[in-house]
Amino acid sequence: MDEKIRLSIGARLREERERLGMSQTSFAELGDVSLRAEQDWERGNSAPKADFLAVAATHGVDVLYVLTGQRTPKTAASLSQEQQALLDNYDHADEEGRAAARRVLSSLAKQKTG
Structure with missing residues (x-):
């Protein structure tokens, strides 16, 4: 090799x-x-x-x-318990809660890359 x-x-x-x-x-x-x-x-x-x-x-x-060097695409079966819990919480939130979650995560992602 x-x-x-x-x-x-x-x-x-x-x-x-x-x-x-x-x-x-x-x-x-x-x-x-x-x-x-x-x-x-x-x-x-x-x-x-x-x-x-x-x-x-x-x-x-x-x-x-x-x-x-290529990441395996995430599927529901490959999510950690923590990731699955986040998705479940998102799914059970009302639209206002979902919008707030998107804003927070977007802001955190920008901080990490910025």
Whole structure:
């Protein structure tokens, strides 16, 4: 495998691990691999095998993103409980409440990007 590809996969794997709030040790333990193997993946020295990625996916890792850099589109089944609760609250709000929620979220998103 090309070194540039391994480095990209390693960087995205680390990003996903950090997004999930996991240490390298706990991440390695997901798939019963050594800490050294996990560190080698993040450094781009090697790449994770499919069996590890399959297990990682069940713990919230976006495997498509790790491999390609393209995020998996969100579906109702892939939402976290917190995200689903937000959508449920939005669905049960009246139109005035929905409009207020859109304004708040729009404002927060602008602050983050600005």
